Amino acid sequence: MKCILSVDVEDWFHILEIPDAPNVDEWGTLHSRIEENFVKLLDIIDERNVKVTCFFLGWVAAKYPHLVREASQRGHEIASHGYYHELVYRMTAQEFLEDITKTKTLLEDISGKKVSGYRSAGFSTTESTPWFFEKLVQAGYEYDSSIFPAPRAHGGMKSNLYAPYAVNVGSSRIIEFPISVKNVLGFPICFFGGGYLRFFPYIISRRMAKKVLKDNRPVIFYIHPREIDPGQPRLKMNITRRFKSYFNLRSTRSKIVKIMDDFELTTFRSFINEYFNVEEVTNGEKRSS
Numbered sequence: 001m002k003c004i005l006s007v008d009v010e011d012w013f014h015i016l017e018i019p020d021a022p023n024v025d026e027w028g029t030l031h032s033r034i035e036e037n038f039v040k041l042l043d044i045i046d047e048r049n050v051k052v053t054c055f056f057l058g059w060v061a062a063k064y065p066h067l068v069r070e071a072s073q074r075g076h077e078i079a080s081h082g083y084y085h086e087l088v089y090r091m092t093a094q095e096f097l098e099d100i101t102k103t104k105t106l107l108e109d110i111s112g113k114k115v116s117g118y119r120s121a122g123f124s125t126t127e128s129t130p131w132f133f134e135k136l137v138q139a140g141y142e143y144d145s146s147i148f149p150a151p152r153a154h155g156g157m158k159s160n161l162y163a164p165y166a167v168n169v170g171s172s173r174i175i176e177f178p179i180s181v182k183n184v185l186g187f188p189i190c191f192f193g194g195g196y197l198r199f200f201p202y203i204i205s206r207r208m209a210k211k212v213l214k215d216n217r218p219v220i221f222y223i224h225p226r227e228i229d230p231g232q233p234r235l236k237m238n239i240t241r242r243f244k245s246y247f248n249l250r251s252t253r254s255k256i257v258k259i260m261d262d263f264e265l266t267t268f269r270s271f272i273n274e275y276f277n278v279e280e281v282t283n284g285e286k287r288s289s
């Protein structure tokens, strides 16, 4: 089974929930590093001829539309990471609908292609957002990759559904790709993205990824452009957050290359086209692990 490599396209200052994080009005005044980091990341990925899904923050796409076009022209999938990087559980259902609709329309206008995927900021889909899938369907999305089936700082959801599954919403359905976890001593742990990928030695992430594949699940890898940039400015935060945000940044680049060498990778869209049989899965009752 193929795995999926995804990029959450946001800048160095889009780190969630820290008291000194710059607010939206200040974003435009900060020295951005997204253009350089994102193109560098695309170059690394293109060298291995891999196609990835790029979840663009709407704000980034509006400011740097050429990055959306560049990724699209290189054959990568364009998807939505919401407009302002707001946590889902901080929004009302209506605010959420407006945010994801605005982002989808913008990305489609820029890329000229249909946008069908969504990922929330910080995997902030929780039990307190029961309208989540309904609003995604209403906005025209066909899949989501926001559920983190393990405890975490923002978001995280208790769920034993680890494999992709379909959720029925009225007469429509949407496919959920939970972030990959593997149980260790009964606890679900992620080894495959962001701070988790940087923290664990690659050999461990690789071994766990092979185990996920043995469970007949794709591994969902996720990275941010800022994670290949050890020279990025540091935001003020407590020691735990500093560790999570900046630990081992120098390791990311080589880990990405190793992932591309060791696993067969594709985009969410291609994965759905290749593996998802509409009749096969309904409402998540199957394929748990």
Ligand SMILES: [Zn+2]
Binding pocket: 008, 010, 014, 081, 085, 120, 121, 122
């Ligand atoms: Zn994000």
